[in-house]
Amino acid sequence: MPTHTDGNLSALPLREFVLEGFRGGAQTQALLFVVFLALYVVTVLGNLTMIMVITLDVHLHSPMYFFLKNLSFLDLCYSSVIAPNALANFFSSSKVISFSGCATQLFFFALLVTTEGFLLAVMAYDRFMAICSPLRYPITMCPSTCACMVLGAYCGGCLNSIIETSLTFQLPFCSSNHIDHFFCDVPPLLRLACADTALNELVMFGICGLIIVGTTLVVLVSYGYIAVTILSMRSRSGRHKVFSTCGSHLTAVSLFYGTVFVMYAQPGAVESMEQGKVVSVFYTLVIPMLNPLIYSLRNKDVKDALWRLGRRHTAS
Structure with missing residues (x-):
């Protein structure tokens, strides 16, 4: 177990960290609590609704919505890894998290966020096959293939997380046990280490950069082919439907990859923790809240499914 030293005291096993969170007095903390709570409640309700609608409506039992349901599940899970503990700490005097609790939080956060990055690339490939190779699509994107793709995304996320x-x-954490963040993440933890962290930073930038570049290339190539196919369509209604669906996905991809790149895949990302906290709020709470809205408000199939479920509930 890493150790902690204080002045001339001998090294002792480090058993807990203190999550300092955001600076400010009681009013600031109360305001932040309300903001975090509102974001988290909307995130939970929005993603649970997407999962329920896709599960219950047979018209949405297709590869595209299978991946979208998994995206909603990931958003729900990784925001839940962060938000409840952050909400409790706003009114906590100690803001303590155990060593094992911190490691567990980091593991699941890294697992779920990395998996989402891979899943967004899988969703881009799914749209490419559906639009550019519609005749081969039912065979290529069969249920077993889709399940394997999702499993592969989780395996990639698990490997990076480990x-x-x-x-x-x-x-060895010996400078302090106070984490200048509202959850356990790699950059603020590296600032507490009393050993050379060059290897850790290199690995973080290298792996995150490789994942972001690789998945972004998949998205760009897929949508490059999609753009060519759309422009060759004669039907305006067909073009509009494809643009609407693909626009939703591109919006989600841009928001997610952009914020993750700022936080993890650029030199100097570890230096500014105040900036890092704001960026972290965006991809841990804001993006998971926005994704269901992006996909439902711009997707006629989802809106029709919501209407059918509402009508069925009213009739019963």
Whole structure:
């Protein structure tokens, strides 16, 4: 277990961290609590609604909505890894999290966020096959293939999470046990280490950069082919429907990859924790809240499914 030293005291096993969160007095903390709570409640309700609608409506039992349901599940899970503990700490005097609790939070956060990055690339490939190869689509994107793709995304996320968590928590933490963040993440933890963190930063930038570049290339190539196919369509209604669906996905991809790149895949990202907190709020709470709205408000199939479920509930 990493150790903690204080002045001339001998090294002692580090058993807990303190999540400092956001600076400010009681009024600031209360305001932030309300903001976090509102974002989290909308996130939970929105993503649970998407999961329920896609599960219950047979018209949405297709590969596209299978992936969208998994995206909603990931958004629900990784916001839940962060938000409840952050909400409790706003009115906590100690703001303590155990060493094992911190490691667990980092592991699941890294697992779920990385998996979402891979899943967004899978969704772009799914749209490419549906629009550019519609005749081969039912065979290529059969249920077993879709399940394997989602499983592969989780395996990639798990591998990255194991590497990041193990490399981070094998470091000796001896400068302080106060984490300048509202949850356990790699950049603020590296600032507490009293050993050389060059390898950790290189691995973080390298892996995150590789994942972001690789998945972005899949998205760009897929949508490059899609754009060519759309422009060759004669039907205006067909073009509008495809643009609406693909526009929703591109919006979600841009928001997610952009904020993750700012936080993890650029040199100097570890230096400014105040900026990092704001960016972290965006991809841990704002994006998971926005994704169901992006996909439902701009998707006629989802809106029709909501209307059918509402009518069925009213009739019963």
